[in-house]
Amino acid sequence: QVQLVESGGGLVQAGGSLRLSCAASGSIFSINAMGWYRQAPGKQRELVATLTSGVSTNYADSVKGRFTISRDNAKNTVYLQMNSLKPEDTSVYYCAAEIRATAWSKRLNYWGQGTQVTVSS
Numbered sequence: 001q002v003q004l005v006e007s008g009g010g011l012v013q014a015g016g017s018l019r020l021s022c023a024a025s026g027s028i029f030s031i032n033a034m035g036w037y038r039q040a041p042g043k044q045r046e047l048v049a050t051l052t053s054g055v056s057t058n059y060a061d062s063v064k065g066r067f068t069i070s071r072d073n074a075k076n077t078v079y080l081q082m083n084s085l086k087p088e089d090t091s092v093y094y095c096a097a098e099i100r101a102t103a104w105s106k107r108l109n110y111w112g113q114g115t116q117v118t119v120s121s
Helices: none
Strands: 002-007 010-013 018-026 030-039 046-052 056-059 067-072 077-082 091-100 108-111 115-120
Touching: 002 091, 002 108, 018 030, 018 091, 018 115, 030 067, 030 077, 046 067, 046 077, 056 067, 077 091
Parallel strands: 010 115
Antiparallel strands: 002 018, 018 077, 030 046, 030 091, 046 056, 067 077, 091 108, 091 115
């Protein structure tokens, strides 16, 4: 089984920084893409940042220039460095990954349980 576990969330003052981590474990043959999404109460889940094939990145307009996504292939871990945090960034952040469990398996999407990020003004 594949599992994604997020960590690094917490409470931070506006203008501060946090780094989120997401480690994938279990049966993993290859990881095509990893990314971060967030969902605030009463709002739809939105894309924050993705990294595909370790090359291509995509960011939401609201976080461009402030957030950076990166990946440690050896550890099957994706990070989200969040700088210049704003109260509007307050949300539950979810890690997602597109993973092929075995060489003969199709790629499937997996989600972590989420980690809370709260930014105070």
